[in-house]
Amino acid sequence: MKVKVVTRILEANDRIAEENRKKFSDAGVFVMNLMGAPGAGKTTLLERTIQALKPRMKIGVIEGDIVGSDDAERISALGVPVVQINTGGACHLDANMISEVLDELPLRDLDMLIIENVGNLVCPAEFRVGEDMKMMVLSVAEGHDKPLKYPLMFRESSALVLNKIDLLPYMNTDMHKVRNDSLALNPKLNIFEVSCTSGAGIDAWATWLSGLRS
Amino acid sequence: MKVKVVTRILEANDRIAEENRKKFSDAGVFVMNLMGAPGAGKTTLLERTIQALKPRMKIGVIEGDIVGSDDAERISALGVPVVQINTGGACHLDANMISEVLDELPLRDLDMLIIENVGNLVCPAEFRVGEDMKMMVLSVAEGHDKPLKYPLMFRESSALVLNKIDLLPYMNTDMHKVRNDSLALNPKLNIFEVSCTSGAGIDAWATWLSGLRS
Numbered sequence: 001m002k003v004k005v006v007t008r009i010l011e012a013n014d015r016i017a018e019e020n021r022k023k024f025s026d027a028g029v030f031v032m033n034l035m036g037a038p039g040a041g042k043t044t045l046l047e048r049t050i051q052a053l054k055p056r057m058k059i060g061v062i063e064g065d066i067v068g069s070d071d072a073e074r075i076s077a078l079g080v081p082v083v084q085i086n087t088g089g090a091c092h093l094d095a096n097m098i099s100e101v102l103d104e105l106p107l108r109d110l111d112m113l114i115i116e117n118v119g120n121l122v123c124p125a126e127f128r129v130g131e132d133m134k135m136m137v138l139s140v141a142e143g144h145d146k147p148l149k150y151p152l153m154f155r156e157s158s159a160l161v162l163n164k165i166d167l168l169p170y171m172n173t174d175m176h177k178v179r180n181d182s183l184a185l186n187p188k189l190n191i192f193e194v195s196c197t198s199g200a201g202i203d204a205w206a207t208w209l210s211g212l213r214s
Numbered sequence: 215m216k217v218k219v220v221t222r223i224l225e226a227n228d229r230i231a232e233e234n235r236k237k238f239s240d241a242g243v244f245v246m247n248l249m250g251a252p253g254a255g256k257t258t259l260l261e262r263t264i265q266a267l268k269p270r271m272k273i274g275v276i277e278g279d280i281v282g283s284d285d286a287e288r289i290s291a292l293g294v295p296v297v298q299i300n301t302g303g304a305c306h307l308d309a310n311m312i313s314e315v316l317d318e319l320p321l322r323d324l325d326m327l328i329i330e331n332v333g334n335l336v337c338p339a340e341f342r343v344g345e346d347m348k349m350m351v352l353s354v355a356e357g358h359d360k361p362l363k364y365p366l367m368f369r370e371s372s373a374l375v376l377n378k379i380d381l382l383p384y385m386n387t388d389m390h391k392v393r394n395d396s397l398a399l400n401p402k403l404n405i406f407e408v409s410c411t412s413g414a415g416i417d418a419w420a421t422w423l424s425g426l427r428s
Contacts, residue, residue: 037252038335038364039356066336068362089366091305091336119363120334121252122280122305141355141378142253148282149333150252152303164355170384171411197385 013127016095020102020130027107029060030213031115033093033129035153036137037146038119041163043071044196045137046116050078052206057111057213062101064093064118071116081105092123095130111213121146125153133212135159141167144174147181154182159190161205166195227341230309234316234344241321243274244427245329247307247343249367250351251360252333255377257285258410259351260330264292266420271325271427276315278307278332285330295319306337309344325427335360339367347426349373355381358388361395368396373404375419380409 024031036042043063050059061082063072072084083104085097098115105113115131117124125134136157138146141164147154154160160182168175175193182189190208194201238245250256257277264273275296277286286298297318299311312329319327329345331338339348350371352360355378361368368374374396382389389407396403404422408415 037333038360039251039353041357065363067365070359070362089336089340091334118336119251120305120336122303122332122334123337126303139253139355141353141381143255145284146252148284149279151281167355167381167384170381 010126013095016099017128017130020095020098023102023107024113024130024132027110029107029110029113031113031131031133032209033115033117033124033131033134034137035117035121035124035134035157036119037121037139037142040119040137040139040142041196042116042119042137043074045161045163045194046114047074047078048194048196048199048202049114049206049209050075050080052202053112053210054078054080056210058109060105060107060110060113062098062105062113062115064097064116066090066118081110087118091118091120092127093117093129094127098129121150121153125156133158135161137161137163138178139164140173140175140178141171144177144181147178147185151185154185154189157186157189159192159208162191162193163196165193165200166198224340227309230313231342231344234309234312237316237321238327238344238346241324243321243324243327245327245345245347246423247329247331247338247345247348248351249331249335249338249348249371250333251335251353251356254333254351254353254356255410256330256333256351257288259375259377259408260328261288261292262408262410262413262416263328263420263423264289264294266416267326267424268292268294270424272323274319274321274324274327276312276319276327276329278311278330280304280332295324301332305332305334306341307331307343308341312343335364335367339370347372349375351375351377352392353378354387354389354392355385358391358395361392361399365399368399368403371400371403373406373422376405376407377410379407379414380412
């Protein structure tokens with residue numbers, strides 16, 4: 001019974017995701033679903049990415065949080081269009097939530113739409129929202145055992161950004177293991193190492209991302 | 215319709231949680247539900263807590279993970295009884311999962327049972343499993359905005375362990391804000407600052423915890 005309900009929810013979600021996909025495609029906007037655990041640094045990476053890409057392309061943002069609008073305010077300060085979704089209690093964004101806010105964004109004026117999901121390494125990876133690609137941020141402070149413990153998100157992502165590398169000297173995270181276990185789950189995964197604090201690695205990441213658009 | 219289904223699931227869960235509660239009470243075991251984001255340091259805190267309390271009390275552990283048994287093996291190495299639950303894909307433990315493994319543990323021989331939940335700041339707080347108390351671990355590397363973004367877990371927890379304080383010199387986490395925002399959500403919250411790496415604060419935390427049993 002429980003499984004049946006979940007299946008129906010996922011099927012309904014995929015149908016709406018497909019409608020979103022068509023709207024994005026018609027508007028010519030590339031859509032990225034940005035995922036990661038609470039505190040991985042998703043919003044800060046988003047700020048750095050927008051700063052790096054703003055001279056080259058028009059970016060819009062959808063912020064997903066359970067409550068509050070702190071993240072949307074941070075992004076709005078960069079002068080890009082942003083909409084905040086509050087899920088109420090849900091631990092992920094779904095296609096319907098995205099569908100309901102699309103009219104709030106100037107899709108046809110955008111080159112790229114970045115959707116920041118709720119902080120969670122599990123459920124966001126299960127719910128398509130109509131994106132062209134999923135990517136995830138992992139803070140090196142989360143430790144090297146995450147790929148094996150939360151495999152679906154690593155499998156579903158096209159890119160993995162390893163953030164907070166400025167903290168590596170002060171911890172015993174085995175980066176070799178993170179990379180190996182991630183690539184074992186997903187051999188096509190593009191891995192980037194960055195520090196949003198120092199700015200290290202941001203250019204390489206942003207350049208790769210902008211190349212996907214063309 | 216969706217809300218109706220969710221309500222029914224939560225009601226069924228609470229009924230089974232109540233049955234678990236009775237079994238724990240009959241066996242005279244104090245049960246703690248340990249929650250936190252991926253990489254907050256739940257398992258390492260559990261190791262340190264067991265090391266500190268083992269001379270004083272008999273502890274058993276239930277480990278919750280989506281896949282794998284790494285955490286259960288780490289705990290088993292400390293010589294305490296442990297059972298691993300794999301949720302398959304579910305982002306939290308529920309009362310039924312706990313109910314199904316209770317026969318695997320020598321409940322009557324235990325003083326305390328610690329249930330380590332799936333790494334997630336959202337859903338674990340919604341599902342009672344029959345525990346006497348919920349507590350959460352927050353890594354200071356997750357940043358100071360977590361109480362306002364994931365309020366339910368802060369409200370539901372009796373204790374908040376702020377972990378990885380050895381990293382504070384290398385980041386700009388505002389501990390004053392973490393404490394204030396947490397206490398605004400939950401004025402009865404007991405807050406501890408620890409470093410599982412250096413051992414700082416572990417004794418104070420373990421002593422407080424052992425006092426709950428008596």
